[in-house]
Amino acid sequence: MRKVLGAAAVALALSGMAGVAAAQQKPDVLVKQRQSAMTLIGKYWGPIAGMASGKVSPYNADVVSRNATYLENLAQMPWDGFHESTKGEKSRALPAAWEQKAKFDELAQRLQSETAKLGQVARAKDEAGVKQQYAAVGKVCGACHESFREKQ
Template sequence: MKAWRWCLLVAAFAGAGPGLAQQKPEDAIRYRQSALFLLGQHFGPLAAMVQGKMPYDRDVATRNAALAETMSKLPWDRFGPGTDKGDTKAKPGIWTNQADFKAKADRMQAEVARLAQVSKTGDFDALRVQVGETGKACKACHDEYRNK
């Protein structure tokens, strides 16, 4: 292969995300599950607070929402070709309805970003509303694209 072709190839992989060039499908699956697991771990306390199952604390809410926002960005480039099989609950529709899956991922990221903003204000009612909106965005995708 000519050198310039290698350059294009390397650039294409570099653009796909850090560390993706050599990633095995099982590692991509584990990576996205880990990010989604942590997303759930940081969204959980916010849901518990607005449901009165955990005392409300603005700092705890802010910290968890900020971490959830970071996690919300990580899974999506790990749904590449070959990662539909294996130890995964991802449904095949992800790869046949990519635009819709991406739209649902984008919506959720927007809701979590808003959650991070709202959590800083200390406005509990606004937080409750935004936790609800975020939860709906999680469910919309899980109902369609995640196996039980």
Template structure:
């Protein structure tokens, strides 16, 4: 039994340590994955933005629910940007300027965490204050790394 467990464990460990590109059968799958995550995130950010701008009534419970989704989803798209997954609306600069791209992705995750804290504060002013930096981070990344 011990002889079977050791090789099986080694294979499982190797499977979990492969590059993120290996998570996707095709480049198109990686592109769809990252675009889907960004789409879902944008839908929930838009709901929060509508509350913050007064286009929709402020609802503290809905704000928290949307901010939770945004904070969680903000961690997902990055696996879809592995080497060899170029394409879609992503500019080639993503793969040429990895440090800048990583810094902006980390800033996005930090901003979405702050957005969640602000939403949990239960007041519109806190939500408004957190939306500004998040929007700036989104814009900075899209200006640098996304084709229109």
């Protein structure tokens, strides 16, 4: 009995340590990771925006479906990289990201919900739906960059 409890305690301690390890990731690494996630978001967003706006033709529903699915998953990734410990690191994130954290978090949340909707219509090969929903996603990118990203 004591042994069983011991194993459970070790398992608990180990899972706790995994959480701590993530929180103790070095600030410069966190910045690199969040920028990488954003770079990939940009990569898969580009062709969707191009095709949905008609700037790139022909419209390719398979590419849009694949990209939107990647985008939906990537949209969950950057946020833990905006940890307090990264405030002093060199990056394009403005201090407002921490000073107005509720607003920042709300936009991060909205990106996830709007890209999830985009993924749904894209996988359904609903071209009209994509053309509508891509605009909703683009608005969230723009709103967040406007308030929280340094202009180049």
